[in-house]
Amino acid sequence: MRLLLFITTVMATLVSFSSVAKPLSYYFADDVEFDPAIPTPQQVLGYEVGQWHVRPDQLVQYMQLLAQKSDRINFEVIGRTHEQRPLVMLTITAPDKLENIEKIRSAHLARLTDKVAKSEDDSAVVWMGYSVHGNESSGSNAALLVAYYLAAAQGDEIQTLLNNTVILLDPSLNPDGLARFANWANSNRGMNLSTDPKTREHIESWPSSRTNHYLFDLNRDWLLLQHPESRARIAKFHQWKPNILTDFHEMGPSSSFFFQPGIATRKHPITPDENVDLTKAIATYHAKTLDANNALYFTEESFDDFYYGKGSTYPDVNGGVGILFEQASSRGHSQETINGLLTFPFTIKNQLLTSLSTFKAAVDNREALLDYQARFYNQAIELANDDNFEGYIVENNGDNTRINDFLALLKQHQINAFATTKMLKVNGESYAKNSFYVPLAQKQYRLVKAIFSEQKNFIDNTFYDVSGWTLAHAFNLQFAKVTSDWGLKTEKTPWEKAKSTSIKTLGNSYAFAFPWDDYLAPKMLNSLLQKGIKARVALKALTATTPSGEIDFAAGSIIVAAGLQDKNNWVTLLNNAQNEFGIAITPITTGLTSQGADLGSRTMAVVKAPKVLLIGGSGVSQYEVGEVWYYLDRFVGVAPSIVEISRLDSLDLDNYSHIVLTHGNFDRITDKMKVAIKNWVREGGVIWGHKGGAKFLADQQLLKANYLSRRDLASAFETKDLHYGDKDHLAGRQRIAGAIFNTDVDLTHPLTYSIKRDTLPVFKNSTWLLQASQAPFVNVLTYTNKPLLAGFSDKVNVDQIAGEAELIAHSYGRGSVIAMTDNPVFRGYWYGTSRLLSNALFFGHTFRANGD
Incomplete structure (x- = not known):
């Protein structure tokens, strides 16, 4: 009986793959006619939309073919991803308008000046963006159908749409992530589909394909522009300045469908109220369409429109209206949820339906959208x-x-x-x-x-x-x-990036030096070290004799002495480096300095090319591992060895000079490896941990410091007499979603070389906190007495953070332990604090301080 029940249960979780293959008639209303000369997705890809997860190369192939077959579409490659996949954009409008698209674009931008009046022929510009998160793939799969509709649909409705709009269609905002997920979902399904939420198909391994190549969330990069996908997209955005921009996402399988407006009180105060009014007007079109299809949905109870670095919010500060869509995700091909069986075709259909309702809203509200955008800029x-x-x-x-x-x-x-x-x-x-x-x-x-x-x-x-x-x-x-322009004198023309200029060629000299000030100095040093140049770091300031006279060099300056070199072409390598990185290298004519240590002093510490072990894997933040990887790769020229926790026991730690622990839970590190790590540090290794990584170091007593947990900080909030309805408000007060705090800096410490001011802003998005050490010389950065600089943090949290430690560093045997409360390389754009990490790589062995 139990065996029969087991077999029945298993069979109930299996769905024939052919049963979820849906023809075009499933997606489109019966009254929509299509031009038979335009190929359907099935005719090109060999399967029905939703039967497989589409790959980026298939998307590009189909979009190119549509542009060849349809006189309504231009196809353009606007950039390439880190993995060199093309970023494509379709420009879609009526054929006669497409022939004059540059004239139309110029006219659209001209409306944003007071000198140009509107015309009845002006087109609303609608940007359709799909699947910025690679594993939220219903959007990109829906883009196949949206593009087919725009290319092949016939009748009055499509003609009205094409005559009144210019549609910019981005079928995949994150091709690298989409490629990873398509491979995962397709390679883990069988002929019969398992709908069990726990099956491998529905649960990706670490890291997930939500992210791009460097494991970044591209939906947080519209403002920060750290990645080629974002830079290409923003350039195109400002070429057109769209009136509506859509951003198609997915959420948990047991939800339904969300479209904006979100929570009314959570928009950025700079966003005009008229933007919200237009968002609400557009929402009625989505509601009508989903009602007609009996699809569940919700609005105004989740998400926000605050951070301008998201795809659905960036348009709001650029005269447009951003619309976020969130579809419950099948996370594969078919999955059981609290709402019943959720199939991939169903998720695609909802994304298609709201794409079409967006088009209808754009046509009906064309004048209102255009007038709003013109006022937005003309009133600036x-x-x-x-x-x-x-x-x-x-x-x-x-x-x-x-x-x-x-x-x-x-x-x-x-x-x-x-x-x-x-x-x-x-x-x-x-x-x-x-x-x-x-x-x-x-x-x-x-x-x-x-x-x-x-x-x-x-x-x-x-x-x-x-x-x-x-x-x-x-x-x-x-x-x-x-506050006043009195005494303000500026150049007449705005800043433009200057062309690189050649730096004076170096000849033979006793030694050479370059300052540590430039952001690329670590990358130049690493490049030289990798090529066999031997270098020292000056641990104290000095004044040296040069062909141009006496020159001061701050602590942290890099010294390359002729007497240490064993390569015949070493001066040539210096010349190449200063021209490649734009950092001038200065000849020094004698080892005797007029002030400070001479060049042969013991305070000239050896620097070596770092060999970095970056620990990742299940339980570790893929974002923070990616951010460290990206910083080291792009700005330091270091290729870290990224190794999952599950593989650590197979490593010989002697192959590495540094270990980096980002945020995460490192309890899965075996006791054997914990002992090995301690011995490795004791013998001279440098270990860095921030957030969860710092907690691990403290728990293992490698870091001699105490900390306050999230629960510790939360306990300081008064909860007496609160009602159940106060729960969310209290959680909001206790949380630090992401704010900027100020720290006091020990400018004499090697970890702060290149930092000039005695305060340093840091980004904080957690309530975990290192406590300041009572030991001397180890508190490198501490929060100021009034630390909050920008963003929200409740006074209870701010008061607890004030005066505590941001960065602690001390010796452990012959090695060093460095721990930071916060992430120094947050989202790739924190140039200020990221230098702390590169300083740890090159100078982490140069200080001695007992943490006791």
Whole structure:
């Protein structure tokens, strides 16, 4: 009897694969006619949409063919991913308009100036973006059907749509992630489908394919632009400035379908209320369509429109309306849920239906959308003139890479900055000539304010994502509001990235030196070390004799002495390096210095190319592993060995100079490996841990420090007399969704070399906290007494954080243990704190401090 019951249960979880293959008639209404000359997805791919998960190469193949067969479509490659997959864009409109598409685009942008009146022929621009998360693939699969509809549908409705809109269709915002997931889902299903939520097909291994190549969430990169996918997309965005941008996602299998508006109180205060009104108007079209198909959905009770770095929110600060869609995910081909059997074709159909309802909304609300966008930009200068300050001044701190990358980021968002031509004093601080002024009075007035915002309290202090992202803080650039333009002198033309110039060629000399200030100095040093150059780091400041006279070199400067080199072409390598990285190397004519240590001093510590073990695997944050990997790879030139916890016991730790532990749970590390790690550090290894990694180090007593857990900080909140209805509000107060805090810096410590100011902004998105050590010389960074700089954090949390430790470092045997409360490389754009990690790689062995 039990065997029969078991067999019956197993059979109930199996669905014939052919039973979920749906023809076009499943997706489209019976009254939609199609041009038979336009190939269907099935005719090209060999299977019905939803029968398999489409791969990016198949998407591209089909989109190219549609463009060849249809006079309504232009096909364009706008960029390439890290893995060199094409990022494609279809431009779709009526054939006669497509022939004059540049004229139409220019006219659309011209409406955003006061000088051009609207025309009855103006088109609404609708950007359709699918599956920014690779394992939320119903969107990209629906894009097959959306593109087919736009190419092949016949009748009055499609003609009205094409005559009144320009549709920009991005079928896969994350091709690298989509490729990984398609391979996973397709390779783990059988001829008969298992609907068991626990089967392998529905549960990916670490890391998931939600992310791009470097394990980043691309839906958080629209503002930060760290990746080629985002940079290509933003360039295209500003070529058109769409009126509507859609962002198709998936959520948990046991949910239903969400479309915006989200929670009304959780929009960014800079977003105009009219944006919300238009979002609500568009929502009625989605509701009508889903009602007609008996599909469950919800609005206004989840998600937010606050962080401008998301696809559905970036348009809101650029005169458009962003719309988020979230479909319950089958996470494969078919899965049992609380709502019954959820099939992949069903998820695709909902994404198609709301794509079509978006088109209907765009046509019916065309004039309202165009008028809103024109007002959004045409009122910018007037709003700026009414504001209580003129703009922002940003220091040029001498780090050419960091300031240029910051300015380039602004430029990609159509924000102008102007170099100052004389010193300016603001709030008692002096900003030297060649600092940069960002005026409010420009078309991107609202985005300028959002990027520099230090707001700390909001109508609703609960956040789905970060509450603060001040870019100047992330780049550790001093900035201030300019309340008066009196005494302000700037260049007439805005900043443009200068062409690289050749640096003076080096000849033979006693030694050479270069400062550690530039953001690419670690990468240049590593490149030289990899090529066999032998180098030292000056642990104390010195003044050396050069052909140009006496020059001061700060602690952290890199010294390359002729007497240490054993390669004949070593000067040539130095010349090549300074031109490649744009960092000038200075000849030194004698080892005798006029001030500070001589070049043969013991304070000239050996530096070696790091060999980094980066621990990942189940339980470890794929995002933070990816962020460390990305930083080391792109900005330091180091290829870390990424090894899952389950494989650690097979390693010989002597092959590595450094171990990096990001956020995660490391309890799965075996006792044998824990002992091996301790012995490895004791013998001279350098181990770094942040967040969960730092907790592991403390729990293993490698790190001599105490910490406060999330529960410890939460216990400080008063809960007496609270009602059940207060639960969510309390959770919002206890959480730090993502805010910017300030720290005091020990500028004498080797881990802070290149940092000039005695305070350093850090990004904090957890309530785990290292406590300051009572031992001397080990608290490298501590939170200031009033640490909150930007974003929301409840006063109870802020008071507990004040004065505690951000970065602790001490010796352990002959090795070093370095721990940080927060993630120094958050989302790839925290240029300021990321230098702490590269300093640990090159200088982590140079300090001695007892943590007891």
